[in-house]
Amino acid sequence: APEQRPSSNSQGGPSGLFNFSGDYETLNVGQEFGDGKISFYKFQTHFQTPYDLFLDASFWMADSNSSNITTTSKTETGNPVVKLGFNWLRIGDASNLAMINILAGGSFKSGNGQIASTRTDQIFGVETSKRFVNLVLGIGYEIRVVGDPALEEEQSIGNIQSILATIGWRAT
Numbered sequence: 001a002p003e004q005r006p007s008s009n010s011q012g013g014p015s016g017l018f019n020f021s022g023d024y025e026t027l028n029v030g031q032e033f034g035d036g037k038i039s040f041y042k043f044q045t046h047f048q049t050p051y052d053l054f055l056d057a058s059f060w061m062a063d064s065n066s067s068n069i070t071t072t073s074k075t076e077t078g079n080p081v082v083k084l085g086f087n088w089l090r091i092g093d094a095s096n097l098a099m100i101n102i103l104a105g106g107s108f109k110s111g112n113g114q115i116a117s118t119r120t121d122q123i124f125g126v127e128t129s130k131r132f133v134n135l136v137l138g139i140g141y142e143i144r145v146v147g148d149p150a151l152e153e154e155q156s157i158g159n160i161q162s163i164l165a166t167i168g169w170r171a172t
Helices: none
Strands: 007-013 016-029 036-049 052-065 079-089 098-109 121-134 136-143 160-167
Touching: 036 079, 052 098, 079 121, 098 136
Parallel strands: none
Antiparallel strands: 007 016, 016 036, 036 052, 052 079, 079 098, 098 121, 121 136, 136 160
């Protein structure tokens, strides 16, 4: 069972809205994956400009004390992800806003370790959200088109498709 400890900081101004968050997650993996515990450190940023453009970036690191999972005892770097999005459609005021976003970006290969992927993938997606006063509901679709991985086995995975669902609320 994953254990998460999120933190977040956001700041707005005339040039846009900037949000930064971090997560710590611990996973126990089974024998088929190395039989041990992996700790993940995740960092995400979101920068929304006043011109209906936004930039999302994320990065993660992982470590494990189990020699069955990694051959190194140091923290391994994960796959950085960068997405550029466009608010294609906005309807309604701030408390009743509906949006459709189109995004494109990439997931870049990791240079070391056994936990992260050696693939460099292109990312394309669409997201929609609807705000109901203090509640936000959203769904999205994202496809990762396989790049040229260093390991042949990762090529056989093929494209990765994701359906995303979000729910959120504003706490004051």
